Amino acid sequence: MESLAMGGYGAYVWTCFGLAAAVLIINEWRVRARQSAVYKEIEVRIKALEESA
Amino acid sequence: MTDRERPMPSLLDGLIAVARRDLLLAWKRPGDVLNPLFFFAMVCTLFPLAVGPSAEQLTFSGPGVLWVAALLAMLISLNSLFISDFDDGSLEQLLVSPQPLPLVGLGKTISHWLTSGLPLVLVSPIVAITYRMQGDVVLVLMLTLTLGTISLSLLGSIGAALTVGLHRGTALLSLLILPLSMPVLIIGANTVSLAAGNETYSAGIWALSAYAVGTLSLAPYATAAALRISNE
Amino acid sequence: MWKWFHQLASPPHFYRIAPIFSAVLLLPGLALIAYGVYSGLFLAPMDYQQGDAFRIIYIHVPSAYLSMMAYMIMAVAGGIGLIWRMKLAHAVAASAAPLGAWFTFLALATGSIWGRPMWGTWWEWADPRMMSELILLFFYFGYMALRGAIDDTAKADKAAAVLALVGVVNVIIVHYSVEWWSSLHQGQTIMAKDGPAMDPAMLYPLLANIFGFTLLFGSLLLRRTRTEVLFRERRTRWVKEMILAPEGQS
Numbered sequence: 001m002e003s004l005a006m007g008g009y010g011a012y013v014w015t016c017f018g019l020a021a022a023v024l025i026i027n028e029w030r031v032r033a034r035q036s037a038v039y040k041e042i043e044v045r046i047k048a049l050e051e052s053a
Numbered sequence: 054m055t056d057r058e059r060p061m062p063s064l065l066d067g068l069i070a071v072a073r074r075d076l077l078l079a080w081k082r083p084g085d086v087l088n089p090l091f092f093f094a095m096v097c098t099l100f101p102l103a104v105g106p107s108a109e110q111l112t113f114s115g116p117g118v119l120w121v122a123a124l125l126a127m128l129i130s131l132n133s134l135f136i137s138d139f140d141d142g143s144l145e146q147l148l149v150s151p152q153p154l155p156l157v158g159l160g161k162t163i164s165h166w167l168t169s170g171l172p173l174v175l176v177s178p179i180v181a182i183t184y185r186m187q188g189d190v191v192l193v194l195m196l197t198l199t200l201g202t203i204s205l206s207l208l209g210s211i212g213a214a215l216t217v218g219l220h221r222g223t224a225l226l227s228l229l230i231l232p233l234s235m236p237v238l239i240i241g242a243n244t245v246s247l248a249a250g251n252e253t254y255s256a257g258i259w260a261l262s263a264y265a266v267g268t269l270s271l272a273p274y275a276t277a278a279a280l281r282i283s284n285e
Numbered sequence: 286m287w288k289w290f291h292q293l294a295s296p297p298h299f300y301r302i303a304p305i306f307s308a309v310l311l312l313p314g315l316a317l318i319a320y321g322v323y324s325g326l327f328l329a330p331m332d333y334q335q336g337d338a339f340r341i342i343y344i345h346v347p348s349a350y351l352s353m354m355a356y357m358i359m360a361v362a363g364g365i366g367l368i369w370r371m372k373l374a375h376a377v378a379a380s381a382a383p384l385g386a387w388f389t390f391l392a393l394a395t396g397s398i399w400g401r402p403m404w405g406t407w408w409e410w411a412d413p414r415m416m417s418e419l420i421l422l423f424f425y426f427g428y429m430a431l432r433g434a435i436d437d438t439a440k441a442d443k444a445a446a447v448l449a450l451v452g453v454v455n456v457i458i459v460h461y462s463v464e465w466w467s468s469l470h471q472g473q474t475i476m477a478k479d480g481p482a483m484d485p486a487m488l489y490p491l492l493a494n495i496f497g498f499t500l501l502f503g504s505l506l507l508r509r510t511r512t513e514v515l516f517r518e519r520r521t522r523w524v525k526e527m528i529l530a531p532e533g534q535s
Contacts, residue, residue, distance in 0.1 A: 016398050264458075278447050282443040
């Protein structure tokens with residue numbers, strides 16, 4: 001398709017858009033992963049303290 | 054008179070006292086002054102060895118190489134700006150002294166410049182001549198180095214204050230100071246290049262002077278804040 | 286009005302409302318980006334100088350803009366935390382740094398990729414904007430390295446705030462000195478990346494992307510700050526009560 005080829009510059013243009021998507025997705029994933037990791041870690045510690053109390 | 058009745062020493066006295074103490078300490082440890090100078094000379098030797106000693110290459114790269122070497126030598130000397138005081142507890146004493154902390158920081162920075170920046174400026178002609186720099190260009194080099202190393206001492210004192218007491222301080226200090234020193238390097242080295250090419254270079258001198266004055270007015274406050282933070 | 290501000294500064298309150306604001310930013314942001322990307326790629330007319338390669342602008346400019354905005358946020362938040370001792374402000378600054386660094390990287394990568402077909406080289410030292418962006422990345426690394434090197438959180442916050450404030454002044458000076466340097470050494474003509482005045486069909490997708498990316502950045506920043514707050518407050522009572530409460534959220 002002509003639009004995919006981007007007048008010969010396709011590789012450059014699509015790489016850039018792909019990079020942008022990757023950066024956004026990676027950061028989205030990292031934010032979520034860190035939130036659940038931190039939450040779980042605190043949860044485990046607090047529940048353990050409750051148990052021994 | 055008891056201590057209570059004796060008036061506090063004037064600000065200038067305080068500044069001189071701090072600077073003089075550091076100068077005396079440096080006098081007792083000549084290595085602290087000489088090592089960065091040897092480093093400067095050695096770095097300047099590396100480039101012809103690595104890249105080739107042709108005359109064109111030397112004249113072309115001279116301003117830049119000398120400036121980069123001077124910057125790196127200043128970085129080395131900045132490492133020890135507050136360290137020895139921190140280690141033996143005198144830094145804490147300076148922090149609680151009635152003299153304003155920015156002034157104390159300025160005093161130390163002044164003596165730092167006198168023992169690192171000034172020697173570099175004085176040694177630079179020797180190295181510059183080996184790079185086939187013409188006499189008038191050497192003078193421009195010395196002028197830019199004087200102004201530039203003043204700014205570098207001041208900016209470096211902020212970085213040194215932020216990292217004093219950190220065990221992995223050394224590489225971190227360079228990482229902090231290098232971006233801050235890029236404008237000085239860019240303007241300084243390129244001004245000398247312009248002089249070497251017989252073009253007008255006054256703009257760079259003005260810019261470096263402005264930068265030196267600006268950092269002189271503002272950096273001591275940042276250094277003082279950083280010292281307080283590092284010593285809590 | 287100050288009550289709202291004080292409430293905002295309270296960690297448990299922020300923790301509760303951040304996800305709502307994050308969603309409010311995220312959805313319009315995604316919509317704007319969808320429009321911006323689609324029309325930028327397929328609807329905007331081709332640039333007569335650069336052909337279709339100019340479409341990289343729709344990623345490059347928003348990232349560059351965000352890389353600088355994030356640094357400003359870092360510095361301002363650090364200043365607020367330093368002067369008014371607001372813990373939340375420090376958490377915002379800490380969270381903004383990695384995000385800003387990512388967008389700086391994206392700006393550099395897209396700028397480099399754009400440069401290849403335009404100037405035939407992957408990196409043009411003489412381009413002042415790319416050089417300023419590179420030095421900005423170094424500023425980010427220094428900031429994050431300083432934070433990482435100081436173990437005590439409060440101390441790290443204050444030291445980082447001082448560094449960011451010093452850096453803000455320098456970033457501006459770096460920009461101008463690199464511009465001057467580039468004017469001295471320009472061997473070839475550096476093509477202006479945005480070309481002559483952009484016609485609306487080219488401009489609107491760009492604006493949409495700038496806004497869209499900014500909203501997305503805001504959403505990421507809010508959620509990252511929220512996690513940072515949770516981590517810093519992990520030993521407080523409100524966290525304990527929240528975790529033990531039966532509604533079990535995340």
